Amino acid sequence: xxxxxxxxxxxxxxxxxxxxxxxxxxxxxxxxxxxxxxxxxxxxxxxxxxxxxxxxxxxxxxxxxxxxxxxxxxxxxxxxxxxxxxxxxxxxxxxxxxxxxxxxxxxxxxxxxxxxxxxxxxxxxxxxxxxxxxxxxxxxxxxxxxxxxxxxxxxxxxxxxxxxxxxxxxxxxxxxxxxxxxxxxxxxxxxxxxxxxxxxxxxxxxxxxxxxxxxxxxxxxxxxxxxxxxxxxxxxxxxxxxxxxxxxxxxxxxxxxxxxxxxxxxxxxxxxxx
Amino acid sequence: xxxxxxxxxxxxxxxxxxxxxxxxxxxxxxxxxxxxxxxxxxxxxxxxxxxxxxxxxxxxxxxxxxxxxxxxxxxxxxxxxxxxxxxxxxxxxxxxxxxxxxxxxxxxxxxxxxxxxxxxxxxxxxxxxxxxxxxxxxxxxxxxxxxxxxxxxxxxxxxxxxxxxxxxxxxxxxxxxxxxxxxxxxxxxxxxxxxxxxxxxxxxxxxxxxxxxxxxxxxxxxxxxxxxxxxxxxxxxxxxxxxxxxxxxxxxxxxxxxxxxxxxxxxxxxxxxx
Numbered sequence: 212x213x214x215x216x217x218x219x220x221x222x223x224x225x226x227x228x229x230x231x232x233x234x235x236x237x238x239x240x241x242x243x244x245x246x247x248x249x250x251x252x253x254x255x256x257x258x259x260x261x262x263x264x265x266x267x268x269x270x271x272x273x274x275x276x277x278x279x280x281x282x283x284x285x286x287x288x289x290x291x292x293x294x295x296x297x298x299x300x301x302x303x304x305x306x307x308x309x310x311x312x313x314x315x316x317x318x319x320x321x322x323x324x325x326x327x328x329x330x331x332x333x334x335x336x337x338x339x340x341x342x343x344x345x346x347x348x349x350x351x352x353x354x355x356x357x358x359x360x361x362x363x364x365x366x367x368x369x370x371x372x373x374x375x376x377x378x379x380x381x382x383x384x385x386x387x388x389x390x391x392x393x394x395x396x397x398x399x400x401x402x403x404x405x406x407x408x409x410x411x412x413x414x415x416x417x418x419x420x421x422x423x424x425x426x427x428x429x430x431x432x433x434x435x436x437x438x439x440x441x442x443x444x445x446x447x448x449x450x451x452x453x454x455x456x457x458x459x460x461x462x463x464x465x466x467x468x469x470x471x472x473x474x475x476x477x478x479x480x481x482x483x484x485x
Numbered sequence: 486x487x488x489x490x491x492x493x494x495x496x497x498x499x500x501x502x503x504x505x506x507x508x509x510x511x512x513x514x515x516x517x518x519x520x521x522x523x524x525x526x527x528x529x530x531x532x533x534x535x536x537x538x539x540x541x542x543x544x545x546x547x548x549x550x551x552x553x554x555x556x557x558x559x560x561x562x563x564x565x566x567x568x569x570x571x572x573x574x575x576x577x578x579x580x581x582x583x584x585x586x587x588x589x590x591x592x593x594x595x596x597x598x599x600x601x602x603x604x605x606x607x608x609x610x611x612x613x614x615x616x617x618x619x620x621x622x623x624x625x626x627x628x629x630x631x632x633x634x635x636x637x638x639x640x641x642x643x644x645x646x647x648x649x650x651x652x653x654x655x656x657x658x659x660x661x662x663x664x665x666x667x668x669x670x671x672x673x674x675x676x677x678x679x680x681x682x683x684x685x686x687x688x689x690x691x692x693x694x695x696x697x698x699x700x701x702x703x704x705x706x707x708x709x710x711x712x713x714x715x716x717x718x719x720x721x722x723x724x725x726x727x728x729x730x731x732x733x734x735x736x737x738x739x740x741x742x743x744x745x746x747x748x749x750x751x752x753x754x755x756x757x758x759x
Binding site for chain 2: 307310312313314315316319321322323327354355356358359360365366368369392393394395416418419420422424433434435436437
């Protein structure tokens with residue numbers, strides 16, 4: 212299984228620097244973030260990727276379907292994924308309507324079933340557009356601690372049920388070790404996801420959880436996750452894509468990105484690769 | 486449905502003060518914690534409870550089956566639950582072996598399936614002892630953010646599977662809104678838990694999550710949970726016990742416990758009672 216660098220693992224780098232870093236370290240695949248692509252320029256990013264001969268394993272991200280007026284932005288995300296020939300557009304579906312990450316509660320909805328229905332409806336609306344552009348959508352279940360503010364989609368089983376009405380070539384799922392490691396059904400669900408796995412993302416779950424729960428992600432080997440069973444299960448399910456290392460971590464972001472990428476390669480070989 | 490005060494909602498109170506508080510506020514049921522019972526004295530606590538005519542809706546807690554040498558302490562917990570005539574002994578099953586709440590990782594196991602097997606084995610060992618003492622054990626699934634350090638039991642479905650080999654009168658489950666609100670299957674599982682629900686605990690899930698994730702619990706109405714569907718589901722499943730309000734919250738712990746109990750009663754009536 213091939214390593215892909217999600218660029219937020221080396222967040223201090225611009226797209227241009229991350230592409231150069233991948234080339235320098237012999238990494239052949241990269242996961243990009245829309246805001247960084249925008250800062251570099253979409254056409255310039257596509258040109259850099261092409262010149263370097265990199266695969267784009269994912270574009271992060273679309274979704275937030277429970278927010279008002281999300282449709283135009285999601286179409287733009289699809290357009291960008293198409294322009295970058297990304298293997299998938301990752302969708303973080305959004306939390307309870309009106310609940311914003313980091314913001315105090317005010318004027319929000321507690322109706323979780325309704326939020327989930329809204330997600331399913333918005334997905335149905337987006338699929339034909341993505342199909343026309345040749346972009347595969349990838350539903351990402353997030354750890355339940357992000358249910359209120361980021362994703363009312365919490366398990367792989369739930370993601371598969373949401374994807375089920377759609378062609379697997381058009382709507383896949385993301386298997387992210389950080390979000391799913393605790394789930395007693397996760398290996399059964401990975402087997403059930405055969406043909407639907409659009410992205411395999413790896414990073415560790417830190418203990419104790421740091422003050423900003425978004426930054427509870429750690430370098431593989433620094434947390435509590437046993438990666439080998441995940442890699443085996445994803446491969447057994449027929450996944451042929453890259454393993455994308457995506458780590459949001461304050462200490463890694465403060466370190467020299469070249470050191471972080473070298474460490475990523477070493478830890479990937481020791482913990483994740485089969 | 487009757488309100489029970491879990492004494493850690495008014496944590497500054499001793500057992501004696503909490504019992505008096507319940508009497509003063511017309512609360513007829515209380516959930517006790519072992520360390521506070523020990524500070525008061527077991528026989529003294531039983532006498533106070535008897536004089537006040539309170540029900541003990543639960544004793545918290547036994548479990549931590551993944552730690553070494555847990556057996557003697559769990560038998561002591563059973564004895565205490567019997568002495569207090571508690572409706573159940575709550576079991577928090579423990580996390581990965583060697584992972585301690587709040588402590589850095591060192592010398593621990595990442596083998597989650599093995600930890601779960603260890604829990605099932607230790608439960609089998611404890612059940613006959615509890616049966617002899619007439620104590621009902623109550624398996625509590627905890628929010629997945631506590632999987633590493635407190636409970637490798639994360640969903641109600643998983644708790645029901647763990648309880649399944651045992652008589653429902655001997656091994657039940659805890660339905661705690663804080664831990665389960667995000668689970669897309671929770672209402673189906675509550676229906677499936679008919680006859681197994683030993684305790685219904687309520688408190689809200691705060692947003693944003695505070696620095697100490699253990700204190701992400703909030704007064705009903707202060708967080709993101711819609712309580713009415715939980716109360717309806719628990720009643721529809723045939724639960725006839727109390728609804729125990731258990732809130733770990735730094736602001737509430739700093740407030741006057743009488744004010745907290747008055748607020749608890751008001752919020753319970755507004756959000757939780759059917």
